[in-house]
Amino acid sequence: MPLPSVAVSQSPEARFREFLTSRPKPQRYTDQQRELVCHIFEKHRHFDTDELLAELKAANRSVSRATVYRTLAKLVEARLLRKIEIGPRTVYDHDYGYPWHEHLVCSNCGAMIEFTHEGIVEAVKGVAAQKQFRVEGYDLVVRGTCAECNAADAAKRRYVM
């Protein structure tokens, strides 16, 4: 279940175009990049580079691997996407138009369950203030097993006994 989205004044696509063209050295916004941004922001989900490449291939969208890598880096820089390290895996998540949130990650099925908690935000702010630290961001990843996997595991145990 995605979290409720945050109202933003521009579409992700318009936002990205502005980011590219208003840089000290303006960059071209290519058709391939537009196609990629549209695809990524069609629906909320978490993805890694390989999953994105497979999706693009399945959707018959012709975006080269090099463009995907380069564009993802720029989307993170433009703060449209956030990058989350989960063990050896790098996962991308929407940032623009989406609330800040934390994740419970199932080590069995890979599910990423999103949640927000005011207490966590307050704790981070408090610690940062105490250490005179200017926060740019943080990612809280809680590892474990999800409710479905726990239920399946419990059912399996019952069957064996």
Ligand SMILES: [Zn+2]
């Ligand atoms: Zn699971």
Ligand SMILES: [Zn+2]
């Ligand atoms: Zn998320």
